Amino acid sequence: MEVIIKPDAVAVSKEAAGIFREQLATKPESVLGLATGGTPLGLYRELVALFTAGRVDFSQCTTFNLDEYVGLGAAHGHSYASYMQEHLFTQVNIDSARAHVPDGLAPDVPQHCEAYEQAIQRAGGIDLQLLGIGGDGHIGFNEPGSALGSRTRIKTLTRQTIVDNARFFGREQDVPHHVITMGVGTIMDARHCLVLATGAHKAAAVAAMAEGPVTAMVPASALQFHRKCTLIIDEAAAAQLSRRDYYRWVYDHKPEWQRV
Numbered sequence: 001m002e003v004i005i006k007p008d009a010v011a012v013s014k015e016a017a018g019i020f021r022e023q024l025a026t027k028p029e030s031v032l033g034l035a036t037g038g039t040p041l042g043l044y045r046e047l048v049a050l051f052t053a054g055r056v057d058f059s060q061c062t063t064f065n066l067d068e069y070v071g072l073g074a075a076h077g078h079s080y081a082s083y084m085q086e087h088l089f090t091q092v093n094i095d096s097a098r099a100h101v102p103d104g105l106a107p108d109v110p111q112h113c114e115a116y117e118q119a120i121q122r123a124g125g126i127d128l129q130l131l132g133i134g135g136d137g138h139i140g141f142n143e144p145g146s147a148l149g150s151r152t153r154i155k156t157l158t159r160q161t162i163v164d165n166a167r168f169f170g171r172e173q174d175v176p177h178h179v180i181t182m183g184v185g186t187i188m189d190a191r192h193c194l195v196l197a198t199g200a201h202k203a204a205a206v207a208a209m210a211e212g213p214v215t216a217m218v219p220a221s222a223l224q225f226h227r228k229c230t231l232i233i234d235e236a237a238a239a240q241l242s243r244r245d246y247y248r249w250v251y252d253h254k255p256e257w258q259r260v
């Protein structure tokens with residue numbers, strides 16, 4: 001896993017935006033895996049700014065979001081589909097027919113999950129998968145205990161995740177208890193995983209993910225087996241990494257030909 005430590009959240013977003021820009025410049029028809037929540041907001045702002053400046057083109061790409069709340073339709077103000085519309089899809093030239101978010105109102109959830117997996121396959125697989133990390137080590141909404149080979153399916157959120165996400169809903173009682181999420185195995189199939197984390201409240205999860213044992217109790221730790229995973233974090237989120245000086249050394253001495 002490549003660990004990149006930046007001074008603050010803005011620098012994390014800029015570094016991540018550079019990776020997205022490079023991906024789309026190299027392969028305009030890339031399949032992008034996208035995330036929601038607080039962490040990627042700065043990245044989406046950067047991508048919108050790059051698009052406005054004519055420096056990135058989304059017209060040929062396809063996107064698949066990680067997850068959606070069960071029971072919330074795309075038009076619901078707190079659905080992840082509407083989050084994506086607000087923060088990215090309506091701000092750039094992504095073809096709406098190729099922007100996929102799981103359907104929180106799917107009448108047959110297992111069948112919808114299977115179809116979502118097949119759509120990813122048909123698109124050629126995910127080239128670049130964006131991920132945040134939960135305070136409990138989840139990726140997507142694969143909560144602790146999730147099978148490390150899991151595929152897209154329904155999951156029950158932990159009490160902690162419900163409390164964490166209540167800030168988007170206003171009231172804890174309004175946070176749905178179930179989600180449709182790509183599985184850890186679905187995420188592991190992506191050609192490149194890009195994990196972002198900022199803030200001291202993520203420091204323990206980041207250390208467990210990157211330096212702890214690989215265990216279903218920290219689903220993000222499965223990424224230690226990924227052939228190409230980039231973790232971009234700010235100083236606060238890096239605070240509990242025992243090898244952070246080494247990661248800085250590696251980054252600062254990266255050969256020119258490896259720089260994006």
Ligand code: F6R
Pocket residue numbers: 034035036037038039040066067131132133134135138139140141
């Ligand atoms: C969101 C997702 C989640 C979040 C994680 C961190 O689509 O899959 O895994 O990335 O819960 O959320 P924030 O960024 O709000 O701290």
